Amino acid sequence: MAASTTTPPRNSTFPFDLVRPELDRVEAAIREQVRAFDPAIEPYVAYVCNTSGKRIRPALAILVGGATGSVSDDHIKIGVVLELIHMATLVHDDIMDGATTRRMVPTANAKWGNALSVLLGDALFSHALTLATDFGSIDICRKVGRASREVCQGEIIQTQRRFDLSLGKDDYFRIIEMKTGALFAAATALAGLLSGVDAATEERLYGYGMKLGTAYQIYDDCLDLVGSEEVVGKTLRTDLAKGKLTLPILNLLESATEAQRTKLNKRILDQEPLDLPVVVGIAEYEGAIERAVDTALGLLEECRRDVEPLAGSVYADALVQITWFLAGLLDKCRR
């Protein structure tokens, strides 16, 4: 039965199972890439490859491959390239955050220190961009390079604007489109390009990936405020502590009176022991989290329209299914 584009199905899951054999090939290809590194470095790269990344970007590339013809070696390869870039950013994120564990295992910086981890991320970046040349297409090299640059730039702007209470929603969207949307969009658009789709379809696929990545980031940002650490399995309530102003908080600041805004600013900047839970409580109470969820749901609706013209295969259905899966997660953030 085809996934509906208008009615939410019950209990959607991320369609990893549909593309399990292809994702196994991605894993094998990543392991093969590890061997391209100097033997002295292999163990470090292997550790990072084994412990980070949920392979969402490769899964998207494979699903688009299926939805636009058939899954080819090129779809596997572009998934590997983008996942290596994603892993490089995770290694560097963990350094910046001083994180000691990721997905229950020690981070690279916890195991080997910051110096080696900086270089390890760099080596993964340059390897990914070198691997992208295997397609023999300048267009693809350029688009991969640009996506990689966007991710870094998005993270820089985010870092630079911590605790900056003048951050606008337009700034927020620009940041998350760059840091999360760009690599999702590269996965879906480049997979289409590799299938030989026309420019209009490539653009729609780009839009699907960009909006899906943006909605995913909004979900992640809401989860940081309202999630349960036991369920999510990672440390939460860290964004505000680090001065990251996310959509729910921006919603709250937007709807506040001037007097209220002064109170919020003080709590965000001063961070007395109870300030952050109280700010989250107020955000819930005022419906600011709910409005962020609604924004993300709106983006997911647009995603479904983007891939509507591709309908007619289990892969296209799965692209729709992902949006319902994420919508289900977002709904759980409402309180």
Place this chain on the structure above:
Amino acid sequence: MAASTTTPPRNSTFPFDLVRPELDRVEAAIREQVRAFDPAIEPYVAYVCNTSGKRIRPALAILVGGATGSVSDDHIKIGVVLELIHMATLVHDDIMDGATTRRMVPTANAKWGNALSVLLGDALFSHALTLATDFGSIDICRKVGRASREVCQGEIIQTQRRFDLSLGKDDYFRIIEMKTGALFAAATALAGLLSGVDAATEERLYGYGMKLGTAYQIYDDCLDLVGSEEVVGKTLRTDLAKGKLTLPILNLLESATEAQRTKLNKRILDQEPLDLPVVVGIAEYEGAIERAVDTALGLLEECRRDVEPLAGSVYADALVQITWFLAGLLDKCRR
């Protein structure tokens, strides 16, 4: 008068002046590239571009361009690409070393912290690799990507083998060929490729760059032991303190008796207040620094043979002149 390939000329300088107009174009192009970044990031990138790098790699690309035909826009551009990669590695090196100043001004990490500097280096890397796609040649993209990966891998192995007294000379040469030789070799070989030289000439140019970079690194390593901080203008005597075993020290360990080696190992590992100056003193006394200088001079002699077939222009002369300039600097390390 053509530079002699056998007799050292007096007081050779690095031939920056010969290519001053072209290096000015490199500077202008670097400034133009800064504008390709998001406006929020421009000031950071501009700061790094203004405060780091001596433009040796662009100068090499330009000289090879002149020596193999004429200097074109492409030679300027490959110089810019490689200099951006070099700058990215400097930004990340400063984080790893905890350096607070470079060339008399605060480092990026000193100004804005490690987090932003990690990302800034990443953005420079990905921008350089994106810019490389402008040549429209997969071969060039691949070679730039590989050079970039080599640099990172060389630094990783070096970091990983700090205080490892089993490091062999072959390991040392592999490390410095990767971390310094690869980018020099990319500058000279790719400049030749862009002039349309044949494969044999490209290979000789690659050899010239690789050996020049290696000799330059040996010089830098000797200077760290015997240089004067006032003259050099940077903190010296840091390699051993950080556990970096360089060629003079490896020479010393190699010629030591077992009993002597035990004494050296103890001094290197324990690092009591006087240990490092004493190790340097012994290295001088035993001629270990001298032998490192001789090794570098031998490499420079090979460099001259590599570019001999190109003789016949001021640019080819300048490629020879560089080797004599570096030989002069190395000679001053003898004590």
